[in-house]
Amino acid sequence: MAAARFLAVILFVALHSGAPVRYTPDWDSLDKRPLPCWYDEAKFGIFLHWGVFSVPSFGSEWFWWNWEQKSAAYVQFMSENYPPGFTYADFAPQFTAEFFDPDAWAELFAAAGARYVVLTTKHHEGFTNWGSPVSWNWNAVDNGPHRDLVGDLGDALKKRNLRYGLYHSLLEWFHPLYLADKECGFKTQTFVRMKTMPELYELVMRYKPDLIWSDGDWESPDTYWNATDFLAWLYNESPIKDKVVVNDRWGINTSCHHGGFYNCADKYTPSTLPDHKWEKCTSIDHHSWGYRRNMQVNQLMDEGSIISELVQTVAYGGNYLLNVGPSKEGLIMPIFQERLRNVGKWLSINGEAIYATKPWRVQTDNCTVNVWYTAKDSVVYGTFLKWPTGNVLKLQSPKPTPSTNVTMLGLTGLLHWKEDPDLGILVNLPMIPPGVFTVEYAWTLKLEGVN
Ligand SMILES: *[C@@H]1O[C@H](CO)[C@@H](O)[C@H](O)[C@H]1NC(C)=O
Ligand SMILES: *[C@@H]1O[C@H](CO)[C@@H](O)[C@H](O)[C@H]1NC(C)=O
Ligand SMILES: *[C@@H]1O[C@H](CO)[C@@H](O)[C@H](O)[C@H]1NC(C)=O
Ligand SMILES: *[C@@H]1O[C@H](CO)[C@@H](O)[C@H](O)[C@H]1NC(C)=O
Numbered sequence: 001m002a003a004a005r006f007l008a009v010i011l012f013v014a015l016h017s018g019a020p021v022r023y024t025p026d027w028d029s030l031d032k033r034p035l036p037c038w039y040d041e042a043k044f045g046i047f048l049h050w051g052v053f054s055v056p057s058f059g060s061e062w063f064w065w066n067w068e069q070k071s072a073a074y075v076q077f078m079s080e081n082y083p084p085g086f087t088y089a090d091f092a093p094q095f096t097a098e099f100f101d102p103d104a105w106a107e108l109f110a111a112a113g114a115r116y117v118v119l120t121t122k123h124h125e126g127f128t129n130w131g132s133p134v135s136w137n138w139n140a141v142d143n144g145p146h147r148d149l150v151g152d153l154g155d156a157l158k159k160r161n162l163r164y165g166l167y168h169s170l171l172e173w174f175h176p177l178y179l180a181d182k183e184c185g186f187k188t189q190t191f192v193r194m195k196t197m198p199e200l201y202e203l204v205m206r207y208k209p210d211l212i213w214s215d216g217d218w219e220s221p222d223t224y225w226n227a228t229d230f231l232a233w234l235y236n237e238s239p240i241k242d243k244v245v246v247n248d249r250w251g252i253n254t255s256c257h258h259g260g261f262y263n264c265a266d267k268y269t270p271s272t273l274p275d276h277k278w279e280k281c282t283s284i285d286h287h288s289w290g291y292r293r294n295m296q297v298n299q300l301m302d303e304g305s306i307i308s309e310l311v312q313t314v315a316y317g318g319n320y321l322l323n324v325g326p327s328k329e330g331l332i333m334p335i336f337q338e339r340l341r342n343v344g345k346w347l348s349i350n351g352e353a354i355y356a357t358k359p360w361r362v363q364t365d366n367c368t369v370n371v372w373y374t375a376k377d378s379v380v381y382g383t384f385l386k387w388p389t390g391n392v393l394k395l396q397s398p399k400p401t402p403s404t405n406v407t408m409l410g411l412t413g414l415l416h417w418k419e420d421p422d423l424g425i426l427v428n429l430p431m432i433p434p435g436v437f438t439v440e441y442a443w444t445l446k447l448e449g450v451n
Contacts, residue, residue, distance in 0.1 A: 023235045025228040027258045033235055035260055035277055038163060038210070039245045041356040042115035043314055044347070045165065046340070047281055047323035049120050049289040052127045052144070054328040055091040061290030061325070064088045064125050065173055092127065095144035100330025102156035108332065110160045112340035113347030115355070117157055118165035118213050118321060121150050121203060126172035130206070134198045145330075154207050165211030166203050170196055170225050170250075172216075186224040200230055208240050214249045214259075222251025222258075231259075247279070261319070273316055273359055280313045283323035284339055291325035291333070300335065303342045304385075304441040310343070310354070311383045311442055315372040317359045346439040349410040353381035353444040362397040365424075371395060380447040381409075387443070388429070396424040398450040409444040410437060425450075 023029045053061040058077050060066075067074040067088065078086065109117050122128045122135075130150035131141030140149050154164050172178050177191040203209065212234075214227075222228060227250035235241055248259035256264040262278040269280060283289045284301045301309075306322065313320045322343075324336040347354060357374035365371045370385040371393075382395055398404075406415045406427050416428040427445060437443070 020236075023232050025232040027228065027254075030228060030231050030235065031258055033260075036243050036245055038243065039116075039261065039319065040277060042163060043319050043354050043357075044112075044114050044310060044343075045116040045118060045163075045279075045319060045321045046109045046112065046114045047118045047167075047283070047289070047321045048326060049123065049283075049291075049323060050129065050149070050326045051120055051123045051290070052088070052091050052095050052125055053123065053290045054326065055094045057291045057293045057325075057327065059292070060288035061123055063290075068174070088125070089138075092138070092143045095127075095140070095328050097140075097145035097147060097149065097328070097330040100145065100147070100149070100152070100326075102152045103159070105153065105326075105332065106156040106160045106162060108337060108340060109157075109162060112344040113351060114162065114322075114340075116163035116165055116211065117153070118167050118211065119150065119153055120167045120169075122169055122172075122199065123167075124169045124171060124173050124216050126169075126175055128199070130203075132199055132202065134195050150203075150207060154209075163210040164207070165213050165245075166207065166209040167213040167215060168200060168203060169216030170214060171219055181224070182219065186220040189224060189226070192224065192226055196225065197230065204234065204238050204240060204244075210240070210243055211245045211247075213247050217249040217251050217254065220251065222254050225251050227251055227254070269312075270316055270318075273363055274318070277317065277319075279319040279321055280309070281321040281323065282309065283325075284336055285323075285325065289323050289325060291327050293327075297335065301339070303339055303346075303439065306339060306343055307346050307439070307441045308385050311372045311385065312364075314354050314357065315359060315363045315374055315383075342439050346441065349437065350383065350442065350444045352376075352409055352446070353383055357381065365396040367396070373397065378448070380450055381444055382447060383442050383444045385442050391429040391431070393427045393429055393445070394420060394424060395427065395445070395447075396420075398425055398447050400425050401449050401451065403449040405448045407446045407448075409446055415445070 023033060049061050053063045056063050059074060067078060121130060126135065126138055128135040128139040130148050132139050137143055140147060157164050175191060175195065177194055181188050181191045234244060246260040248255045248262045250259055256262050262276050263281060264278065267280065267282045285292060285295050286299050310320045324332055326332050353374050357376045360373040360375040360380055362373055372383050374381045380398060384393060400419050406417045408415060408430065411430060415430065417425050420426050
């Protein structure tokens with residue numbers, strides 16, 4: 001009895017003294033770490049796929065792989081445009097980045113309303129966008145741009161208070177040490193010891209990122225990657241242990257099960273409320289994450305679909321990470337700039353219903369599927385994606401009270417509403433003078449005093 005009481009006191013002190021929690025290198029322990037708050041509040045980020053694949057800028061960022069697989073379109077592209085004997089490595093000196101202006105990029109991302117930015121520091125091709133000492137001559141300082149792309153973007157983002165995420169591919173398609181480990185059924189870990197771990201530790205110590213976006217995990221188990229050892233160090237010891245957020249791609253079958261927030265699959269789109277923080281990553285170019293010179297405008301997401309996905313993702317408790325592929329010169333194409341700036345204009349009016357919100361008890365109405373709800377404290381937001389004919393919007397789920405107030409974000413004044421005899425409320429929408437909303441794809445009602 002006394003011993004039990006003593007233990008209870010110890011436990012109480014341990015939990016309440018602010019003594020740092022120690023994580024052990026296993027998923028049971030690591031999965032208990034609370035996600036730092038900034039990430040859920042941020043809601044919207046920009047994803048950048050930039051590397052040597054931006055030089056051919058044909059097909060997708062999987063160019064090298066597809067070419068090696070002798071995919072007909074790639075073989076033809078090479079034979080028609082490059083001399084015989086030209087290798088993938090020969091593209092690297094043409095990754096010039098001469099127009100890369102990190103401050104201009106940061107200004108664009110801030111104007112888009114993004115709160116974080118994730119850059120490919122190294123994709124599956126293995127080229128590092130910083131001067132990695134374990135990527136001999138296959139890095140952006142010794143080859144190509146002759147510049148620390150990772151560091152220079154990070155400095156510019158910091159000036160605008162944008163959080164910085166580093167994408168990092170665990171595997172490299174054609175690295176000889178990786179292929180040797182693979183040959184041994186991943187029973188040896190030479191590549192992990194010589195390449196993956198030195199890179200991850202260096203990225204953390206040198207750039208102190210807010211987020212590590214891991215990828216390239218699907219061929220081998222997390223035990224091969226020593227993922228839990230790295231994460232225990234990251235959470236216990238590293239200089240970013242209090243703020244860092246990671247995703248879920250740390251080995252076969254970790255995605256959607258372990259780690260920080262869940263990406264699950266690319267472009268993951270749940271249709272009910274997940275019980276774990278998640279992120280939808282997607283790309284404005286439907287066909288590629290890397291830049292494609294021959295993209296056509298009808299292959300790109302338009303503003304309406306971007307805003308619609310953002311709204312639905314946030315209603316289901318997710319973050320939205322929207323990708324654009326910069327060119328080898330370091331340019332973000334004007335069509336992408338226009339998309340991003342228009343999302344920002346929409347967020348400048350409707351961001352109150354997005355940032356730092358929580359899912360409400362209902363995510364969407366059943367018959368009017370174009371209404372999506374979020375909540376902040378006692379306020380409920382209903383964002384609708386289609387203007388109703390007759391200017392009367394029926395919201396099924398909110399239960400009105402005598403003190404209910406309804407307003408529209410961007411306009412002053414209360415809107416008239418009445419209880420629907422059937423279910424929910426009917427709101428008289430205002431006639432909006434032209435020019436009030438420059439981006440007309442979705443409008444937000446703010447509901448106070450509803451249940
Ligand atoms: C993996 O982690 C274990 C335990 O910390 C360590 O002994 C081993 O050297 C690590 N292996 C690699 C390849 O990092
Ligand atoms: C994947 O992991 C989940 C959760 O840890 C487990 O329930 C499931 O059986 C695993 N599937 C495979 C194929 O290992
Ligand atoms: C919508 O449908 C779901 C599932 O069928 C149900 O639980 C929910 O109560 C319905 N909502 C409304 C407002 O009818
Ligand atoms: C609604 O507005 C009225 C008048 O401005 C105010 O007295 C009341 O407190 C508001 N109700 C809520 C729930 O905020």
